[in-house]
Amino acid sequence: MLTLKCPYCGVQADETELSPGGEAHLTRHGPGSDDDAFESYLFMRRNPRGPHFERWRHAMGCGKWFHAARDTATMQVFGTYSAQTTESPQTILDAIRAVNPDFQYGAAE
Ligand SMILES: [Zn+2]
Numbered sequence: 001m002l003t004l005k006c007p008y009c010g011v012q013a014d015e016t017e018l019s020p021g022g023e024a025h026l027t028r029h030g031p032g033s034d035d036d037a038f039e040s041y042l043f044m045r046r047n048p049r050g051p052h053f054e055r056w057r058h059a060m061g062c063g064k065w066f067h068a069a070r071d072t073a074t075m076q077v078f079g080t081y082s083a084q085t086t087e088s089p090q091t092i093l094d095a096i097r098a099v100n101p102d103f104q105y106g107a108a109e
Pocket of ligand 1: 006007011061
């Protein structure tokens, strides 16, 4: 079972208390952007085997959205952090690189 620590209220919440929100750190493209960028924003998502950044909501707790970094193959959680950050904190990236030395943030998986 997946357990994530809510960075706002500090509760170790299991997945039954959380709602998934898809991939984190998407670049938003509105209706005024070109068709390829808008289509990519709407439909294209990474689905890596390994480290991944996701959005989660503490639905049965404080109700706030946050980001989590976890390995999709091993279920190892590298950390959680505020949804108001545009990039993963260095401490999270260091935790990922301790296990996956070749990991590149933002690189195609
Ligand atoms: Zn919470």
